[in-house]
Amino acid sequence: MNAKVDVVINGEHRSVPPGVTLLELLAELALDPRAVVVEHNRQIVRRPALGDVRVAPGDAIELVHFVGGG
């Protein structure tokens, strides 16, 4: 039962371990949870809750931050 599950992160199809939390996912992507905002299936997940939310097949995850803009 090691099959990975397919999710979409920032528009890219990715395979992640089943049952991984959003916090673990950020760690796997080497992203600092303080430096990104996580949107999970269109819902913003605040930092303290990132460890509680598990990723399910087909989930859409957006990881955003501030860039230069006018």
Added chain:
Amino acid sequence: MKTETPNRHDATMHDSPLTIGGRAFQSRLMVGTGKYPDNATMLRAIDASGAEIVTVAVRRVDLDRSKDSSVLHHLDPKRFFLLANTAGCYTATDAVRYARLGREAGFNDFVKLEVIGDQETLLPDVQGLLEAAKILVKEDFKVLAYTNEDLVTALRLEDAGCAAVMPLASPIGSGLGLLNPFSVRTIKRRLQVPVVVDAGVGTASDACVTMEQGVDGILMNTAIAAAQDPVAMARAMRLAVDAGRAAFLAGRMPRREVAFPSSPTEGMLD
């Protein structure tokens, strides 16, 4: 912050701070952070502009880390007031989504709300703008609404509870300057909330003329970032905004259609 202009204080001595959504700002010039040749130039330009409010955009993190694109690595949020925008959004739904993400990423409840209606001109979709503004105001955002120079839209944005209304001088990134001073002046005269002109300024004279209309401030990005020397232009803009504001407060002389001599007409030789 280094003060490059010794008479800056004089120029604004009798002025009150610009207060938006309950926060007071000393600088009436707000600047964007896009399109700079590099981050070091951007930082020096922002310093030279004297701006306190600095706009940023919300975008996807680069998962491959090919570039370090987070602007927060360069801008200290304790030193600058970071104003998230919803640039690039074409619907009210998208703009609300970006505003919420921006609030989560950021340090305040302010959002520069843009709902764009046309790709070529980047002119606002005022219907979508009003719709998004109403939703965000209900969610306790301080909404600074980027709009066109239409008075009725500006009044409706104010009625919707926007903290500031931001009419354009001319299209975003065009550098065409203030195309419709009359409309911008009218908006300023009729609104109670601050009016900050956003977009279209090309050079210092544009900024000066815009401030002379009596508006509360200017937001610009490309005029500085795309100048040949962005740091020098940032300084020019700071001087121009101060000069325009000072001239407005001073009250200009009336325009006349005929000449009126400055020197006495009496005492001339035979």
